[in-house]
Amino acid sequence: MKVQLFKYWDALRTSFWFIPAIMVFGAVVLSAVAIQADHLAKGEGWLASGWVFTGGPDGANAVLSIIAGSMTTIAGVVFSMTLVVLSLASSQLGPRLLRSFMRDPPTQVVLGTFVATFLYCVLVVLTIRRGDEDAFVPHLSVTLGVLLAVISLGVLIYFIHHVAISIQANQVVARVGHELIDVLERLFPETIGQGPAGESASAPDAAFLRRFDREAEPVCSSGDGYLQFIDADALMALAVRDDVVVRLECHPGHYVVAGGPLLRVWPTGKRGDKLAREVNAAFALGNQRTSGQDIEFALYELVEIAVRALSPGINDPFTAIACVDRLGSALCRLATREMPSPYRHDSEGTLRVIAPSPSFPTMLDAAFDQIRQHGRTNVAVSIRLMETLVLITAFAHRPADRAAILQHAEMIRRGAWLSFAEQEDREALEKPYRAVKQALASPAP
Missing domain, CATH: 1.20.120 (Four Helix Bundle (Hemerythrin (Met), subunit A))
Structure with a gap:
């Protein structure tokens, strides 16, 4: 409801x-x-x-x-x-x-x-x-x-x-950038199902996870559409009531097909028509993605503006650079947030919900991949992408996040060396690239 x-x-x-x-x-x-x-x-x-x-x-x-x-x-x-x-x-x-x-x-x-x-x-x-x-x-x-x-x-x-x-393009980019920040502030850090403050949402042992993969039964969707909202409190209440563990098989933004799994339930034998109806009631499907619980959609709005600006028909790198700046602002904030644990416990500390959430490397890929691919021949855009990575590095402290930043820096550099015809343009990109390498070589903040 x-x-x-x-x-x-x-x-x-x-x-x-x-x-x-x-x-x-x-x-x-x-x-x-x-x-x-x-x-x-x-x-x-x-x-x-x-x-x-x-x-x-x-x-x-x-x-x-x-x-x-x-x-x-x-x-x-x-x-x-x-x-x-x-x-x-x-x-x-x-x-x-x-x-x-x-x-x-x-x-x-x-x-x-x-x-x-x-x-x-x-x-x-x-x-x-x-x-x-x-x-x-x-x-x-x-x-x-x-x-x-x-x-x-x-x-x-x-x-x-x-x-x-x-x-005006800059005003549109600024408004979408502010909406992205609002979504980020609302979704991170995530706290659903973690019980009392200070309680550790520790991961279960590997044997349990293997058993869950073997035995868990799927609860399927009754309709088609983009997953817009998930009622996490309702899923937690269902899991506690039926004394089961559930694992989400999709997250907001995914396209769900009728008959496809929404989640899996363990132990077996507790799936029924009533549970299927209650589970489907906790998932809201629609004809399009929204930014309510889908931070990737908010990112993709800026990415779409940048990609269109880089198309030959428009050829507006300044708008693409403005989008990169706004994406960098959001990623800097995201790098400082603790990622929510996928393992959600009830008030007694019992594991009830396994809900994988987006990670910083995933968000970095979503933000920069398409812009890098479409803007690899544009010197100004490539340099701004590299400069933004320098800025993000100052906020990133997790090893996996810093490794993802280095990977993107390497891809931008390789694309530039293959696409830039002038040696001076390549050297202009080398300066921020070396800055990324130097920042990553320093201890994490």
């Missing part, structure tokens, strides 16, 4: 209707409150201030009708501008970045402002009454409608500025 809530919340965040719907509801409430205030004051007290609308029914109807008509026109313009931005982002930077643009709160608030102002004016117009005895003009409500129109004008000016800024 919890993973479904996560899935629906992620879908709401990337929709254009959720925040506008909330603002429309707020407009309905505001119109009701303003009209009630007009009824209570009978209009007399407000007219003395000099700032309140003082016209009659026809004037109030005309003012609100003009505002409502203007809001529909402006809302159409804003929707058109938004679609143009989405089209440019999809073609130039990659279709997977559309979620980032659709999740942009300022755009959602701007759309909601115009729709809410339109609805507010329509609701107030409906309360205007003409006649000698029962005439009613909501002076305060009309004045508030004029104020909302002025605010909407300011919002339109802000939106034009926001669109002009948001489609």
Whole structure:
């Protein structure tokens, strides 16, 4: 159940209707409150201030009708501008970045402002009454409608500025880089299922792991799609309830096929239809990857921008270098984090869940492999990759991480010597390469 809530919340965040719907509801409430205030004051007290609308029914109807008509026109313009931005982002930077643009709160608030102002004016117009005895003009409500129109004008000016800024490549890269850092901060270090603080999540003996491989039974998926979320608490509760050990066979970001194993259960004989339904309920599948629990997806968004920038049709190495800088910033943080143990214990210290998690070398491969392969003929990109490795080395302290950094430095250097035609370009790459070697030869921080 919890993973479904996560899935629906992620879908709401990337929709254009959720925040506008909330603002429309707020407009309905505001119109009701303003009209009630007009009824209570009978209009007399407000007219003395000099700032309140003082016209009659026809004037109030005309003012609100003009505002409502203007809001529909402006809302159409804003929707058109938004679609143009989405089209440019999809073609130039990659279709997977559309979620980032659709999740942009300022755009959602701007759309909601115009729709809410339109609805507010329509609701107030409906309360205007003409006649000698029962005439009613909501002076305060009309004045508030004029104020909302002025605010909407300011919002339109802000939106034009926001669109002009948001489609700049460096701004897009910076926004995606900040999202990557947010995902990293949320996912590392991982603490699910480790019981009380200070309890060691030690690995079981090798004999148990071999027995698990031989005897564990799979629990299969009931559907197809990309794994978006896993309810780790639910899996831990199931394992404790049935007194079993489970091992995940996939992690967020993997594509799951119906009938393929989601996890394996040991001891045998405890698998059943009820367990299969409960396990499937703890896994949320979707049509695309998301960054909720998938840090590789957040990395690949920056990698996609860099690879597209290095394509012959675009040929923009400066955007690729900006992506490398953001990736380096995330990897420096990741190198300082303790990787979560795959062995998760319950509150009594009993092993219940085996959940392999991404490692730093895996993340380094995901971040640099494709950029290195597509940018091997570009001197500036290759040099920046090597300089970023120098920077990451200062934060890496695990031997496996430092070995992965050296491996990437060697691959970049070999690619450069095969691709660079000028000796001076090769020598320019040798300087940061020697810096990597020297940093790795020093004791780990």
